[in-house]
Amino acid sequence: MLPLPQSRHLATAIPGPGSLRLAQRRAAAIPRGVSSTVAVYAARADGGIVEDVDGNRLIDLGSGIAVTTVGAAAPRVVEAVRDQVGAFTHTCFMVTPYEGYVAVAEELNRLTPGSHEKRSVLLNSGAEALENAVKIARSYTHKTAVVAFDHGYHGRTNLTMALTAKSMPYKSGFGPFAPDIYRAPASYPYRDGLFDKDLAADGDLAAARTIGVIESQIGAHNLAALVIEPIQGEGGxxxxxxxxxxxxxxxxxxxxxxxxxxxxxxxxxxxxxxxACEHEDGLVPDLICTAKGIGGGLPLAAVTGRAEIMDAPHVSGLGGTFGGNPVACAAALGALATVEADDLVGRARQIERLMLQRLGLAQADDDRIGDVRGRGAMIAVELVQPGTCEPDRALTKSLAAACHRAGVIVLTCGTYGNVVRLLPPLTISDELLEEGLDVLIGELGKL
Known part of the structure; x- marks a missing residue:
């Protein structure tokens, strides 16, 4: 198959006839509760481009929600998966183990922050990783309460819905949820600054507010774990x-x-x-939950942490039939090798500079852009009503739809539904990224 051209191209209106036919089949086969952001059906993807079944090529500023960090068809990932599929697809690590699982655990123990002795358990999804992290923390501390945060998102299983702050669409109508989960205020500099400039700028002050809530409403003697995203994702x-x-x-x-x-x-x-923890000097979590970008597009997740905490659960207390699937492990080794060999950490910093500069200029010219923030290739634009700080959900929805029609994939998020989030693959070219930003800013100017 020929390489996928790295250029935006609209062969039809979005969506085209092939996507519309698939949408009809979908409506008869899949429940309405499963939604999709863009109305096209993918045929190929690589680099910074997703090509649909009608031959349209869209600039990808979503990476499948931060999954295809190394690209959707990274050569090392593809080769590793092909080799592993030819050997075996499954034996279950809990029945007859295999080297791939061990190798991925070794890499995670090496790469995660801290020089202490570590252990890793492999799982299937981010939600499953969070569930297991809570199990491990409760087993280690012999306590049960868990604190999560305003604006936080941790998954769609029962426990992780309880951890998640936003009700619609993640929690509404699905309760009752797992008990002994509590919520505390997070640090949200843009919104905190609307009423307290010191609170917005001073992390120690914001932490004191949080700790005061925890100590007065829960009590450290009851608390097994605190669960937090170093940069809150779905929250904005x-x-x-x-x-x-x-x-x-x-x-x-x-x-x-x-x-x-x-x-x-x-x-x-x-x-x-x-x-992301590494942006704060000396911050070493006890447990780190990972998924998404680890597998190069295949489902894999992990909990990595201090050996004494990870070893607390009894034998056979952790595991799962598909956890650490051998094909997913092979993909992860290919993805991790790509991140290091191609210096994608450095590439993410380049992308950050490009996006913040371009979006900062747009913010100076448009008072509907309330805030531009983020790190690396994880940048957000918070949209507000003109001359205010009131969230503008309708504008955000309209902007995303306009970008999609113009051939650029963007995602939305935020507690108030007013944030456009940009998550390009780290393999995207500067030219494609700049074109995608031009479309985003141009479409905003038309609304």
């Missing part, structure tokens, strides 16, 4: 004030509380560091 790509995360981690250490970092969306070079 919220980067906390400097010092916020280290202050929480220090409090956890002093109170026998396991600090769990949810790096499902932020891990593996996405933010211009191998892990």
């Amino acid at each position: 790509f919220i980067v906390p004030a400097p010092g916020f995360l280290p202050a929480l981690a220090a409090w956890c250490r002093d109170n026998n509380v396991v600090f769990i970092a949810d790096e499902v969306q932020t891990g593996f070079a996405r933010t211009g560091a191998m892990f």
Whole structure:
């Protein structure tokens, strides 16, 4: 098959006739609860392009929600998967183990922050990783309560819905949820700054507010774990004030509380560091949950952490039939090798500079852009009503739809539904990225 041209091309209207025919089949086969962001059906993808069944080529600023960090057909991933499929597709690591699982665990133990002894367990999804991290923390501390945060998102299973802050569409109508889950205020500099400039800039002050809530409403003696995204994803790509995360981690250490970092969306070079925690000097989580970018597009997740915590559950207390599937493990080894060999951490920093410069100029010219924020190739634009800080959900929805019609894949997020999030693959060219941003800003100007 010929290489996929790295250029935007609209052969038909979006969606085209082939996608419309598939949409009819879908409506008769798949429940309405499964939604899709863009109305096209993919045929091929690679680099910064997704090609649909009608021959349209769309610039990919979504990466399958931060999954195809190394591209959707990275050569090392493709080769590793082909070799593994030819050997065997499954034996179950809990029945007859295999080297791939061990090798991925070794790589995670090496790459995650901290020089302490570590262990890793492999699973299928980010939600499953969070579920297991909570199990491990409860087993280690012999306590049950868990604190999650305003604006946080951790998954769609029962426990992770309880951890997730936003009700619609993730939780509404699906309760009751797992008990003994509590919520505390996060650091949201843009919104905090609307009423307290010091709180917005001072992570220690923001952490003191959070800790005060935890101590007065839950009590450290009841608390097994604190679960937080170093940069909140679905909540709006919220980067906390400097010092916020280290202050929480220090409090956890002093109170026998396991600090769990949810790096499902932020891990593996996405933010211009191998892990987002590394942007804060000395921040070393007890447990790190990963998924998405680890597998090069195949389903894989992990919990990695301090050996004494990871070893707390009894024998056979952790596992799963497909956890650490051999094909997914092969893909992960190919993806991790690509991240390091191609310096994708450095590439993410280049992408950050390009996007922040371009979007910063747009913000100066348009008072509907309330905030531009993020790290690496994880950048957000928060849209507000003109001359105010009131979230503009309708504008955000219209902008995303306009970009899709113009051949650029963007995603939305945010507690208030007013954030456009940009997650390009780290293999995208500067030219494609700039064109995608031109379309985004141009379409905003038309609305």
